[in-house]
Amino acid sequence: MNIKGMLSTWNTLAFKVRVSLLFIAIVPLGIYLVINNWLLSHHLLELENKNIISKTHQAHRVLDAKASELSKLSMDYGIWTDLHEKVINPDLPWIKENITTWIPENFGMDLVVIANKNLDIINAFGTPHKKLDQLLEKEIIEHVFTNIDNIPDNGALSGFKIFQNELYLISLCPILRNDYSGPYGGMVVIGKKITPAFLEEISYQYGYEMFMYDSAHIVSSRFNQTKAQRALSLFKQTNENVLHMDKATIFGVDAINDISGVPSGYLFIMEPRELNIILKNNLIAILGCIIIILLLTIRIKRSIVNPIKDLQLQISKMGKENTLSYVNIKGTSEIVSLADSFNKMIDNLHRHRLENENLRTLSITDDLTSLYNHRFFYEYFDRLTSNGCKNICILFCDIDHFKSVNDHNGHVIGDILLREVGRIIKAIVGHKAVFRYGGEEFVIVLDDYFVDSAYKKAEIIRLAVNNSSLIQKYSSYLPITISIGIAAYPSDASDIDMLIDKADTAMYFAKQNGRNQCHIYRPFMSKSFKSVRYAKKRIEV
Template sequence: MVSAQPILKSSEQGPSRGTLIFGKKLDDAQVRKLSKIAGFSASLSSKPKPSENASPFRVKTSNEHAIKGILILNDLNGDPAATLSVQSKRIIYQKGQQAIFAFLITLLAVGAILLLALYFALDHLVVSRIVTLIETIRYIRQSDRLSARVLARGKDEIGGLAKEINGMLSSLQAYQQQLSRQAFYDPLTHLPNRLLLMQKLDEITKKQDGHTAILFLDLDGFKEINDTYGHACGDMLLVEVGRNVLRQLEEGDLFCRLGGDEFIMLLSNWANRTELLGKVHAVIREISRPVEVESRDVTVTVSIGISLYPDNGTDPEELIQKADEAMYRAKRAGKNLYDFYAF
């Protein structure tokens, strides 16, 4: 390499006093030494490529990891004589890539955490509550327990839906109870009817345990009261008779109205016939007491027929029929009496 500079005064003015020429031999060994000192790769080529002649110095990227600088060295005549190539790592580019990669990783991690948090929030606030709602509704449907309720918490749409479902269940439960009363209870006296009586008798006979007395009751003189005072008075009398007899019952006993002035009573809490007869006499006395209806005292008596389970059979219909036969014998014997079914 050769360089020439004019010799001037220190003021750099005036004519040149001469020319200072200095040179440095630049070969592959010097280039390697330069590379070692500078910390980058350098190479010297004595034959510049035609495409490199356009610009004495330019920079280009070799690949995504390195950048290359090319310097055209001219001879004393100004013609291209050699090419000095310098290649260095793209440190800034690589650090930028690393920074972008780290940013993307951080962004993905934050996004994953947010999605996970959103999932748990949705699971707690929405999914788990909907699953609980579905499971409770399935349980109610399978068990037919309209008294059960779904968990209603929160003031959002799901909480509102749960409250509406509970309201619907309350309405259905009330309607079911109303239907049950219509199906199993007498609308006038509100006593159990024949359907509930047969269910109770069926339970008793299937248990095959203990004993039960079936009392068939028929009021004496009820038709005359209806004819004399009217059906409204007769209905009020039936209601009062039902209330009075219910006071004589113990837990496990049952008093039903079959229709008209006929009733059935099931008595299970007795140890022997003497104790049973004491209960029968108490019922007769209770029904025979005067009842005030429309400001007048009305009196009826009762004829009672009695069959015993299991002594007189185990079939519910058969037991009722036998008690009915015994009741008619009591009426024929003079009314206001009781009679047991005779084998």
């Protein structure tokens, strides 16, 4: 095989598709095997550990955000002039109604304490203690009171605390006036117990499988208690922040300090290990395959898809513009051959189309006047009504005394008159359809016209014929004028034959009343006059 033949073979669509599919099948498989034997064993374990540590820190930050919300709530009520006054001058009913009852009911808090500056608890919810230092260490209380000036910038003190052997998220705020002036009145303590429901809400919002250990109890959301105990036992043995329980589960662990900075428990986050690794492995393999496939697809697109799409766009453009033109395509040998065959077909279609258009024009055109003929009138009217045209007026025109003028001057003059009348009508109505209906009769179709506008148009035609010097020079003894009858669709008739008959009746009425007139059809005309066509039919019968 010579070089030219080889190049021709390589440029075929079949060869390109075979080579592309071969690469698509072999390359991704090779990438997948490399990833399984190298990346999985050397790197995915490290990525897995980093991922669980990152999620553990994220879960801890979620708890810190909950503490910040609690801090804001304690400040909203602690920095309040009304409460400051009610604590200095104790008003137990007010405090109970607006603080220790309101906050639990509306914010779901489990601990609310109002204490005066002597640390006496004035009223509380969730604890039986009477002194604040029975709940909190004196160092924490003194820290709050000695850092009052930092509250506007840093917020209220908040964090974890164990009460009555249960873990709480609490916030402490001194009771101050709204403008932070004057002496402090006491302290507000608000707490939220870390319960399974609390953790379940976080798990639902952020998708963490989690539990907490407060040095005595396990508080879990959706966790199996046995699995949690196993994780806790493994952590106590290893004291590591990543626990590989088995091939299916991995845990991340983060320490939780209480409000004074002392360790008070641990946060555990679980991830399904094997599935996670498999998913990552498959994802990397799939991404590699996608990249290779995309590169191959780009190549296929340039050599195959783009030329075919270009061909399709050029053909679509012909359809929209209702034209026939050659296509110019560059691509594989098969596509270029297809374009050549299409261009040959276009040559044949163009020739047949010209022939059909000429035949069509001849079939619907009157030879003498070059107007539309009688046969095309019914087709044209049906097309208008099928397209939803609602208001159509028919102008039925008849040249007055034409037979006498034609007999007196000859058919040559008669043909001149017919052509001139047709020209005048066409010049006045413009793009509206004009038909030579038969002999000296013309029909004008005015779509989207009402009868008043149609009448004005008819009068213009009548005057133009009456004032035409070319026409009137043959009116030696009889004036050559035109009578016009007007009927409207659908108000006068919804059937084309009846519509023509009524327009004819109105025209005949114009002739009977002296000719050279325009008349709109009225029902009384049908009673007073009989259509010329009906009279002819009776004669034929």
